[in-house]
Amino acid sequence: MKYFLTTAIDYVNSRPHLGTAYEKITADVIARYHRLKGDDTWFLMGNDEHSQNVFKRAQEQGKDPLAYCDEMEQAFRETWAGLDISFDDFIRTTDRRRHFPAVQAMAQACLDNGDIYEGTYEGHYCVGCEEFKPEKDLVEGLCPIHKTKPEWIREKNWFFRLSKYQQPLLDLYARQPSFIEPEVRRNEILRFVEGGLEDLSMSRAGQSWGIPLPFDPKSVVYVWFDALINYAAAVGLGWDQARFQSRWPADLHIVGKDITRFHCVIWPAMLMSAKLPLPGQVFGHGWVFFKGERMSKSLGNIVDPLDAAKRFGPDPLRLYLTKEVPYGADGDFTWERFEEKYNADLANNLGNLVNRVASMSERYRQGQLPGSHAAFEPLATTAEASLMAYRDAMERLALHDATAAAFRLISATNEFVASQQPWALAKDPARAGQLTGVLYDAAEAVRIAAVLLLPVMPKSAAEILHRMGDHRPAADLRLDDARWRTAADKQILNTGALWPRIEDKGAIVVSETPTPETSTPAAPAALANVVTPEAPAAAAPAAVAATPEAYITIDDFMKVELRVAKILAAERLPKSKKLLKLSVDAGEPTPRTILAGIAESYEPEAVVGRSIVIVANLAPRPMMGLVSQGMVLAASLDGGPAMLLNPDPAVPGTRVR
Ligand code: MSP
Numbered sequence: 001m002k003y004f005l006t007t008a009i010d011y012v013n014s015r016p017h018l019g020t021a022y023e024k025i026t027a028d029v030i031a032r033y034h035r036l037k038g039d040d041t042w043f044l045m046g047n048d049e050h051s052q053n054v055f056k057r058a059q060e061q062g063k064d065p066l067a068y069c070d071e072m073e074q075a076f077r078e079t080w081a082g083l084d085i086s087f088d089d090f091i092r093t094t095d096r097r098r099h100f101p102a103v104q105a106m107a108q109a110c111l112d113n114g115d116i117y118e119g120t121y122e123g124h125y126c127v128g129c130e131e132f133k134p135e136k137d138l139v140e141g142l143c144p145i146h147k148t149k150p151e152w153i154r155e156k157n158w159f160f161r162l163s164k165y166q167q168p169l170l171d172l173y174a175r176q177p178s179f180i181e182p183e184v185r186r187n188e189i190l191r192f193v194e195g196g197l198e199d200l201s202m203s204r205a206g207q208s209w210g211i212p213l214p215f216d217p218k219s220v221v222y223v224w225f226d227a228l229i230n231y232a233a234a235v236g237l238g239w240d241q242a243r244f245q246s247r248w249p250a251d252l253h254i255v256g257k258d259i260t261r262f263h264c265v266i267w268p269a270m271l272m273s274a275k276l277p278l279p280g281q282v283f284g285h286g287w288v289f290f291k292g293e294r295m296s297k298s299l300g301n302i303v304d305p306l307d308a309a310k311r312f313g314p315d316p317l318r319l320y321l322t323k324e325v326p327y328g329a330d331g332d333f334t335w336e337r338f339e340e341k342y343n344a345d346l347a348n349n350l351g352n353l354v355n356r357v358a359s360m361s362e363r364y365r366q367g368q369l370p371g372s373h374a375a376f377e378p379l380a381t382t383a384e385a386s387l388m389a390y391r392d393a394m395e396r397l398a399l400h401d402a403t404a405a406a407f408r409l410i411s412a413t414n415e416f417v418a419s420q421q422p423w424a425l426a427k428d429p430a431r432a433g434q435l436t437g438v439l440y441d442a443a444e445a446v447r448i449a450a451v452l453l454l455p456v457m458p459k460s461a462a463e464i465l466h467r468m469g470d471h472r473p474a475a476d477l478r479l480d481d482a483r484w485r486t487a488a489d490k491q492i493l494n495t496g497a498l499w500p501r502i503e504d505k506g507a508i509v510v511s512e513t514p515t516p517e518t519s520t521p522a523a524p525a526a527l528a529n530v531v532t533p534e535a536p537a538a539a540a541p542a543a544v545a546a547t548p549e550a551y552i553t554i555d556d557f558m559k560v561e562l563r564v565a566k567i568l569a570a571e572r573l574p575k576s577k578k579l580l581k582l583s584v585d586a587g588e589p590t591p592r593t594i595l596a597g598i599a600e601s602y603e604p605e606a607v608v609g610r611s612i613v614i615v616a617n618l619a620p621r622p623m624m625g626l627v628s629q630g631m632v633l634a635a636s637l638d639g640g641p642a643m644l645l646n647p648d649p650a651v652p653g654t655r656v657r
Pocket of ligand 1: 008018019022227254255259295
């Protein structure tokens with residue numbers, strides 16, 4: 001089935017923030033869910049550039065407006081990439097090939113159908129809202145949203161006959177109640193339209209920043225009339241009729257609650273006038289506040305979503321925003337609450353479960369769990385129920401309920417492991433079959449939860465699936481893969497802790513600009529780009545930390561678990577000039593495998609028996625078909641040969657601090 005969804009297009013007068021990111025993340029969850037269902041999904045996003053505020057910002061910076069918008073596009077794309085937003089298309093309203101012809105075609109169609117006429121307008125115009133404000137809506141003469149005094153504008157304008165569409169719109173809402181969701185927004189819009197509609201000024205005179213009207217090139221199209229058309233422009237309106245017919249109408253417009261009126265009233269009226277099909281649904285999501293306040297530059301409380309993504313990977317933020325904010329209602333974000341939920345949902349619940357299942361499977365069964373046994377019924381039933389609840393919630397766009405359904409399965413599986421006590425079963429050879437069954441069932445439940453979480457936490461869910469022995473690309477997985485299956489054998493990989501707990505409360509600084517890299521703890525290694533031992537040495541070493549931000553605290557240092565280890569065996573890797581594969585004794589029951597970038601400095605035989613220092617709590621990392629379980633400390637001058645450190649104490653496992 002075809003599924004076409006869109007988000008609002010963002011004004012580019014400032015960088016994306018947590019609020020705009022919230023919309024894109026939740027829309028991305030929906031897009032990924034539809035791909036998981038097997039729908040032919042098309043996810044559109046973009047930038048809204050013909051706003052007066054954008055023009056002003058470019059002027060303030062002494063930049064050509066288009067050059068400014070090009071720069072901002074990069075900032076937006078960088079943020080969306082950092083948050084794993086999987087849009088299929090990105091449109092800008094300055095796109096002359098696609099957007100200009102669409103806007104001009106639409107304006108012409110509305111004119112041809114008798115819905116555009118010339119008149120004079122005077123009124124209070126709020127540039128922040130890009131909207132004329134009726135006198136009655138002002139509070140002490142100020143715009144209630146922006147708290148600024150609107151400009152008084154009197155000019156010759158072109159008007160769109162919005163009033164004519166009052167009844168057709170009311171008929172639409174009655175015929176298709178799901179056109180506006182959630183219900184609270186539908187009621188707001190109904191009340192507004194029932195109150196009567198005024199015609200809309202759809203042009204601005206004497207401005208150059210905008211799209212010229214085809215029938216009055218001295219006027220440009222009003223920014224909202226222009227912006228709404230992006231949805232149809234992207235798929236061919238006015239420039240590729242065949243493409244337009246195959247993609248239009250959109251099934252879902254995701255927008256914030258502040259702009260539902262434009263999408264539920266003006267946009268369908270424009271489409272009706274141009275005799276084009278109407279979208280399936282407009283969903284007006286709530287707002288995300290920071291500590292209960294609207295994020296704004298003047299309050300200095302703008303949260304940069306990339307900050308959270310850089311620290312923890314994108315998935316913890318995606319999870320927080322999807323699970324903690326009921327979709328459609330307002331939500332709140334604080335770093336304290338984010339950390340709390342991270343520790344509860346990821347470190348303690350999901351992460352702990354994956355680690356337990358993987359490490360016990362490795363310890364007791366070398367990672368091999370044969371299939372074809374009778375499943376533990378209550379867990380299999382919980383998994384089926386979670387899938388059903390998840391699907392039902394996703395179809396209703398209750399993203400928070402869907403995510404909670406996946407987490408119910410995770411909690412149930414943790415309880416299952418605790419009640420079955422595999423560690424006790426392992427002591428009794430007579431219960432070997434039972435132990436295998438428990439590990440298998442737990443791994444199966446984890447696998448199912450990971451399939452359900454693919455839309456919300458794409459990277460982490462794929463990583464978990466990989467550990468549970470499913471190596472297919474995520475794009476090949478379908479919702480049906482979340483059914484309980486017991487036939488296939490499983491090969492479980494134990495590659496280390498996924499989400500270390502956040503212990504350093506308060507260490508996170510809220511700022512508009514990203515915190516300096518030096519004070520930023522890295523994202524969990526398994527889920528972020530890590531520096532490999534083969535990576536070139538860092539640039540010129542800083543002599544002494546110069547600024548307070550460049551220091552780390554003793555707590556930061558203590559997070560790195562340095563230990564003495566002894567090299568038991570070493571060999572070259574056929575495919576690498578730089579790496580030696582080491583087997584080291586770090587004072588643990590079994591030796592570790594570490595791939596160290598010292599092959600250009602040492603022959604393998606020369607290092608066997610040496611004592612070294614390793615980073616023992618570095619997340620294990622798959623490399624060259626092996627898994628490196630730590631890092632060896634070595635010194636090198638200006639990228640020269642790596643020389644091993646030689647500790648005096650030689651007892652493996654001794655902590656270095
Ligand atoms: N350019 C218009 C939309 C045109 S759509 C044809 C616009 N841009 S915006 O940059 O101000 O907002 C973009 C989207 O982000 C809107 O849907 C808006 O509701 C949403 N959000 C902006 N701040 C938000 C929060 N704090 N929380 C949640 N969503 C928020 O409006």
